[in-house]
Amino acid sequence: MMSVKKFKGTSLPEILTRIRSEFGDNAVILKTEEINRKHPRFVSSNRVVVTAAGEPVKSAQLPSTLPSSKTTVEEFLASNLERSNDQVSNKATLSIRPSETIVTNIAEELCTRLLQQGIDGKILERMLEICLRHLDAGALQNRIVFVKFLTYLFLRTLTRYDGSAPTDCSQPICFLGRSGAGKSTTIAKLAVTFLRQGRDVVVIAPRGGRKQLLDLLSERRGLTYLEAYDGTEVGRFVDFYRDTHVVLIDTPSITTELALVQRFLPSDPSIERHLVLKADAQEHNLYATLEAFEQLGFSKLVFTNLDQTGQFGTLLNTMYIADRPISFLSEGTSSHGTIHPYSKEKLVALLRIE
Ligand SMILES: Nc1nc2c(ncn2[C@@H]2O[C@H](COP(=O)(O)OP(=O)(O)O)[C@@H](O)[C@H]2O)c(=O)[nH]1
Ligand SMILES: [Mg+2]
Incomplete structure (x- = not known):
C-alpha cells in the first residue's frame, strides 16, 4: 500500500535515514520545509519537515480496511472540522489505495499544486483523506470529479467562518x-x-x-x-x-x-x-x-x-x-x-x- 507521510526532525540527513528505514530505497520526497514558527501553538522543536511517499517496508502495520462507507461526507466533515481546531494533529498518515497509480498521480499533482499555494500540509492531508474515503475508484480516476469534490470540501470547510464576515460596515x-x-x-x-x-x-x-x-x-x-x-x-x-x-x-x-x-x-x-x-x-x-x-x-x-x-x-x-x-x-x-x-x-x- 502506497502512503504519504510527514517526517519531522531537526536535520535533513537524520530524517532521510528514517524515511529510508520506513519506506525503503524507493521513497519519493514530495516536499521539504523548514519551520520557524513562533506561534505558541507550534511548540515543537522539530525544525525540518519532509513529506515523503512510498511503500512502507512493514506494510502489515497499516490498517488494511478503509473506514466504514456509512459515514456521509457531511458527518465526516463535521468531525473533521472539530479536529481542525487542533493544529498539532498527529494524523499524519494518508493511506492511498493500492494498485491505483492514477489516483496517486492526480492526488499528488493536486497536492503539489496546493502546497505551492502555501496551504498547510495538515489541512491538505485531511482534505485528501476525505476524497480517498468517499470517492469510488472511477471518480478518483476522473480529474474533473476529483477537483470538483476537493473544491466542495474547501467550500464546506470554510463554511465555519461564514455569516460572521461583514460586507456593509453596518457596525463601526x-x-x-x-x-x-x-x-x-x-x-x-x-x-x-x-x-x-x-x-x-x-x-x-x-x-x-x-x-x-x-x-x-x-x-x-x-x-x-x-x-x-x-x-x-x-x-x-x-x-x-x-x-x-x-x-x-x-x-x-x-x-x-x-x-x-x-x-x-x-x-x-x-x-x-x-x-x-x-x-x-x-x-x-x-x-x-x-x-x-x-x-x-x-x-x-x-x-x-x-x-x-x-x-x-x-x-x-x-x-x-x-x-x-x-x-x-x-x-x-x-x-x-x-x-x-x-x-x-x-x-x-x-x-x-x-
Ligand atoms: N501593493 C499594495 N500596496 C499597499 C496595499 N495596501 C497598502 N499598500 C501600501 O503600503 C504602504 C503602507 O500603507 P498604509 O495604509 O500607510 O499602512 P498603515 O501604516 O497600516 O496605515 C503604503 O505605501 C501603501 O501604498 C495593497 O493592498 N497593495
Ligand atoms: Mg496609517
Missing part, C-alpha cells in the same frame, strides 16, 4: 495592525467604495494623520474626517455618527508599543476590531502579529497586498490559526485600489484548486 470598525500593514489605505478604499454608493462616511483617526489620509482619498463628497485624542473621544464621535454614517477608525501606527493603540481604542464592544495583515508577509511574522495583537482583541482579519503575492494558502492557514474570519481582501496602493468583501468562493478561486 477599528482597524488595527503593524505600521505599514495598510490600515490607512484600506480605510481609504472602503471610504471611497461607500461614498460612491452615496453613503455618508466618517473616518476617525489619531491626531496628525489628516494629510496622509486625505491625500489617499480621491473622493471627498459626503466624507467627514475627524481627529481624536483618545478612546473616550473616539467613542463620543462614534456615538454621534453611528446611526447615519459608515464609521471607519484608523489607529496609531507603531511597531512595538501597544499601550498607545490601547489608549486610542474605545471600550464599546459593539465597535468591531479588525486586524490588518499583509498577504505577502512570511507566515511566522503573521503569527507573531496575531500573538502581539491578541491582547487588544480583534474579531476579524483584513488582508492587504493581494497584488503582491501569487500564493494564497497563507490566508487560509492564518484564518485557521487565528480561528477568526477574514472580512476584507485588499489590493492596490491607493484608494483607487480594489477592496473585496471576503467570501469563501473568492478565497477558493484565489487558491486555484483546478
